Amino acid sequence: xxxxxxxxxxxxxxxxxxxxxxxxxxxxxxxxxxxxxxxxxxxxxxxxxxxxxxxxxxxxxxxxxxxxxxxxxxxxxxxxxxxxxxxxxxxxxxxxxxxxxxxxxxxxxxxxxxxxxxxxxxxxxxxxxxxxxxxxxxxxxxxxxxxxxxxxxxxxxxxxxxxxxxxxxxxxxxxxxxxxxxxxxxxxxxxxxxxxxxxxxxxxxxxxxxxxxxxxxxxxxxxxxxxxxxxxxxxxxxxxxxxxxxxxxxxxxxxxxxxxxxxxxxxxxxxxxxxxxxxxxxxxxxxxxxxxxxxxxxxxxxxxxxxxxxxxxxxxxxxxxxxxxxxxxxxxxxxxxxxxxxxxxxxxxxxxxxxxxxxxxxxxxxxxxxxxxxxxxxxxxxxxxxxxxxxxxxxxxxxxxxxxxxxxxxxxxxxxxxxxxxxxxxxxxxxxxxxxxxxxxxxxxxxxxxxxxxxxxxxxxxxxxxxxxxxxxxxxxxxxxxxxxxxxxxxxxxxxxxxxxxxxxxxxxxxxxxxx
Ligand code: KIV
Ligand code: ZN
Numbered sequence: 001x002x003x004x005x006x007x008x009x010x011x012x013x014x015x016x017x018x019x020x021x022x023x024x025x026x027x028x029x030x031x032x033x034x035x036x037x038x039x040x041x042x043x044x045x046x047x048x049x050x051x052x053x054x055x056x057x058x059x060x061x062x063x064x065x066x067x068x069x070x071x072x073x074x075x076x077x078x079x080x081x082x083x084x085x086x087x088x089x090x091x092x093x094x095x096x097x098x099x100x101x102x103x104x105x106x107x108x109x110x111x112x113x114x115x116x117x118x119x120x121x122x123x124x125x126x127x128x129x130x131x132x133x134x135x136x137x138x139x140x141x142x143x144x145x146x147x148x149x150x151x152x153x154x155x156x157x158x159x160x161x162x163x164x165x166x167x168x169x170x171x172x173x174x175x176x177x178x179x180x181x182x183x184x185x186x187x188x189x190x191x192x193x194x195x196x197x198x199x200x201x202x203x204x205x206x207x208x209x210x211x212x213x214x215x216x217x218x219x220x221x222x223x224x225x226x227x228x229x230x231x232x233x234x235x236x237x238x239x240x241x242x243x244x245x246x247x248x249x250x251x252x253x254x255x256x257x258x259x260x261x262x263x264x265x266x267x268x269x270x271x272x273x274x275x276x277x278x279x280x281x282x283x284x285x286x287x288x289x290x291x292x293x294x295x296x297x298x299x300x301x302x303x304x305x306x307x308x309x310x311x312x313x314x315x316x317x318x319x320x321x322x323x324x325x326x327x328x329x330x331x332x333x334x335x336x337x338x339x340x341x342x343x344x345x346x347x348x349x350x351x352x353x354x355x356x357x358x359x360x361x362x363x364x365x366x367x368x369x370x371x372x373x374x375x376x377x378x379x380x381x382x383x384x385x386x387x388x389x390x391x392x393x394x395x396x397x398x399x400x401x402x403x404x405x406x407x408x409x410x411x412x413x414x415x416x417x418x419x420x421x422x423x424x425x426x427x428x429x430x431x432x433x434x435x436x437x438x439x440x441x442x443x444x445x446x447x448x449x450x451x452x453x454x455x456x457x458x459x460x461x462x463x464x465x466x467x468x469x470x471x472x473x474x475x476x477x478x479x480x481x482x483x484x485x486x487x488x489x490x491x492x493x494x495x496x497x498x499x500x501x502x503x504x505x506x507x508x509x510x511x512x513x514x515x516x
Contacts, residue, residue: 038229126158168217440467448484462474474492
């Protein structure tokens with residue numbers, strides 16, 4: 001029987017540590033559901049001790065994900081482990097992931113602990129985690145720069161204390177394929193009880209070796225790969241999920257393992273992550289980059305026409321990319337739109353299709369051809385509807401320096417309008433929005449890019465805004481970039497308002513309960 005390699009996705013935790021990739025609760029939940037559809041075995045939602053917002057996000061993801069195991073990270077400290085366990089309470093299949101560093105350099109300079117202290121702490125942490133949560137993963141941080149015999153000792157202690165998974169990370173992206181394979185062989189051979197656990201590999205891409213190292217670790221006995229969509233992560237990133245998964249598919253002769261990832265969901269997950277975080281995918285990125293299946297040279301095109309396998313080692317369809325970018329127009333109709341969305345992997349309710357159709361017609365009026373990427377942006381907008389407390393009705397800008405913005409919003413059946421002056425049209429428009437919605441935020445990041453080529457392209461705007469100390473991501477799309485920017489800002493503000501209102505409701509429920 002084919003052996004399984006588990007896929008542990010850490011897009012929402014290690015991936016989120018990429019500069020610019022921080023995700024608010026709502027974004028994490030949306031991405032978590034996409035990852036669940038992708039078929040990952042474990043989905044690491046975050047590091048709950050880091051902040052109240054992170055705790056809330058992990059808790060919400062834990063409640064929303066029904067299939068994959070949801071993991072939360074904790075240092076080998078009681079307060080971290082208790083917090084992570086509490087955030088995981090709503091999870092159907094929780095995994096508590098606790099770690100401590102094992103390399104001399106980390107033990108001496110960061111932890112200021114002896115080997116014995118690290119062994120004691122690792123054992124205590126796993127034992128406490130196991131008391132609180134049914135499944136525990138233990139990581140020996142900086143394993144690849146640790147003494148292998150000591151690694152085997154820590155591993156044995158963690159197994160004895162109840163760990164189900166042992167992860168040996170290449171925290172700084174320093175190891176090589178031959179070395180990591182031998183490290184796994186050594187630890188597995190020398191740690192008593194290693195046959196009772198799954199060994200996991202977690203690699204950083206500082207030398208561009210993360211995928212090669214992950215696959216070599218599998219050759220050495222690892223049966224779980226930790227990775228992220230689009231390879232995002234701390235510094236140069238983590239192992240790319242799409243690359244390891246497709247390597248195991250395409251070169252099954254070399255890595256004869258099965259994994260649960262539905263490969264056709266790879267491109268939808270990659271696109272969703274890029275749209276939700278605003279982090280663009282490089283055009284030449286394997287599997288998911290825009291050019292990954294584009295054949296430019298005449299010789300290649302000729303070969304492809306004669307027989308696709310001359311220059312194609314996997315089909316675009318196998319990773320969820322449609323061979324031709326279907327172009328829809330005003331006359332494509334509701335049914336054509338719904339069919340294309342289904343082909344792109346979106347499961348939309350009748351009500352969502354109706355909302356999408358309205359937006360599609362408005363866009364097709366401005367822009368003759370609607371591409372798949374345009375559709376993906378529109379679908380994201382519809383899926384974010386639950387946060388739409390205020391809806392944008394009109395943006396009008398006059399003047400330049402200073403600029404004046406008039407904004408009309410709708411909340412239920414109430415129309416609200418205000419004006420503001422600012423340094424340029426975007427600043428003026430954001431100020432007017434703040435005046436209407438009654439919250440004001442600090443703009444941390446603001447990016448605009450085109451969804452598709454051409455002068456009439458849809459402009460995508462991405463913002464990160466801090467309201468009352470909490471960060472929110474917002475995105476918006478329109479053929480008018482000022483309108484796209486306002487939609488993005490309003491999207492972030494709406495999320496904050498939803499959060500505030502839910503907090504107020506919870507507090508009045510608590511007060512009500514106290515009174516009775
Ligand atoms: O890179 C690393 O060592 C980590 C651990 C916390 C697993 O991310
Ligand atoms: Zn890491």
